[in-house]
Amino acid sequence: MDGNLKNFFDAKKALILDTKIPAIHKQKSTTPKAPKGMTEALDQDPYKRFATSVIKDKPTKKDLIEKIQSFIDSEEAKL
Secondary structure (H helix, E strand, O other): OHHHHHHHHHHHHHHHHHHOOOOOOOOOOOOOOOOHHHHHHHHHOHHHHHHHHHHHHOOOHHHHHHHHHHHHHHHHHHO
């Protein structure tokens, strides 16, 4: 019985060790960049352009207020 039990444990250990596959290359988790056509379409809308610039540049509160005021002035001028 001891020989059979030992063979059983060895077979189970070999089965577990054989199924493990070592990772050769780690996968990179980067976000894909938008195609150039998409960014050009966003640049046409001043509000979307403003939102993306605020997210990227992170301006100070004073600069942000000045930019919003310039948008208000430009829209009032159209009226």
